Amino acid sequence: MTNGSPNGAPLEGEARKPSKSSNEGAASLFGRGALVTGAGRGIGRAIAQRLAALGATVLCVSRTQSELDETVTSADSRAFALALDISADGSAQAMVDALLARVPSLDILVHCAGIMQTGSVEGMNLVDFDRAFRINVRAPYALTQAALPALKISRGQVLFVNSSIIRAANTAGRGTHAVTQSALKAFVNCLRDEVNADGVRVLSIVPGRTATPRQEQLFAAAGQPYRPELLLQPEDVAELACDALVLPRTAEATDLFVRPMQKSPL
Numbered sequence: 492m493t494n495g496s497p498n499g500a501p502l503e504g505e506a507r508k509p510s511k512s513s514n515e516g517a518a519s520l521f522g523r524g525a526l527v528t529g530a531g532r533g534i535g536r537a538i539a540q541r542l543a544a545l546g547a548t549v550l551c552v553s554r555t556q557s558e559l560d561e562t563v564t565s566a567d568s569r570a571f572a573l574a575l576d577i578s579a580d581g582s583a584q585a586m587v588d589a590l591l592a593r594v595p596s597l598d599i600l601v602h603c604a605g606i607m608q609t610g611s612v613e614g615m616n617l618v619d620f621d622r623a624f625r626i627n628v629r630a631p632y633a634l635t636q637a638a639l640p641a642l643k644i645s646r647g648q649v650l651f652v653n654s655s656i657i658r659a660a661n662t663a664g665r666g667t668h669a670v671t672q673s674a675l676k677a678f679v680n681c682l683r684d685e686v687n688a689d690g691v692r693v694l695s696i697v698p699g700r701t702a703t704p705r706q707e708q709l710f711a712a713a714g715q716p717y718r719p720e721l722l723l724q725p726e727d728v729a730e731l732a733c734d735a736l737v738l739p740r741t742a743e744a745t746d747l748f749v750r751p752m753q754k755s756p757l
């Protein structure tokens with residue numbers, strides 16, 4: 492017996508009962524409210540699509556309206572969009588308010604928006620450094636703050652998409668990205684320590700190179716042929732992330748490292 496959530500729907504995982512069929516009894520996110528940043532393309536779009544396919548009502552956020560429109564069209568009628576800069580003052584509360592205007596609860600918050608600055612420590616422009624920190628670290632921090640009251644009520648979940656650069660052996664030329672991703676990782680750990688007791692689950696997925704527009708640009712900048720079939724696919728990451736989101740609430744997938752099976756030139 493379980494208590495269910497305050498909105499009456501079963502908590503993720505509660506619907507999963509032992510079954511002879513692999514799909515029968517699979518957990519559903521029907522009735523759940525989800526907010527996904529970075530949902531305009533790449534990994535964020537794939538996660539938004541999968542959450543919608545599982546039945547959640549998904550608020551898709553990024554700055555580019557045309558890309559959000561594509562996500563919403565490809566996802567499901569339960570997806571809708573809000574175009575804004577997550578690092579702008581006031582945007583954190585605006586995102587939470589937009590979701591809660593559509594559904595009664597915020598159950599799943601996915602932090603996927605981010606930028607990657609390349610360049611040496613010596614040559615890095617501090618304006619660019621500050622911008623990366625503001626988007627990759629401060630914005631998810633502020634959004635989490637704004638979302639926590641609702642997440643505590645729903646006993647919801649926060650999923651971070653972190654970069655595998657946090658355990659790279661050599662980060663020369665990628666120091667700003669490494670700094671922001673390591674800071675994000677520290678925030679994830681701290682948040683988990685603080686909110687698990689309130690019933691809020693905190694997950695982190697750490698993909699290796701994934702075939703997204705960002706990687707295409709990085710390969711082009713390095714003068715390397717782009718072969719997306721050698722990389723992780725955004726849908727691979729989304730599937731693993733969503734499997735973790737529907738795990739029974741006795742479990743918490745804290746750090747999901749996933750990398751491409753094959754080796755690419757970069």
Ligand SMILES: NC(=O)c1ccc[n+]([C@@H]2O[C@H](COP(=O)([O-])OP(=O)(O)OC[C@H]3O[C@@H](n4cnc5c(N)ncnc54)[C@H](OP(=O)(O)O)[C@@H]3O)[C@@H](O)[C@H]2O)c1
Pocket residue numbers: 528529530531532533534535552553554555558575576577578603604605606626652653654655697698699700701702703704705706
């Ligand atoms: N691709 C990889 O190999 C890989 C591996 C590990 C981790 N990751 C992480 O996964 C996340 C997504 O990566 P990706 O490759 O899918 O990136 P991507 O193709 O560059 O997409 C990034 C998404 O974030 C949005 N975004 C960026 N800045 C924003 C802002 N200030 N406000 C609102 N939205 C913003 C972008 O839309 P707009 O530009 O229109 O705002 C876009 O929808 C990143 O955090 C990245 O660090 C990626």
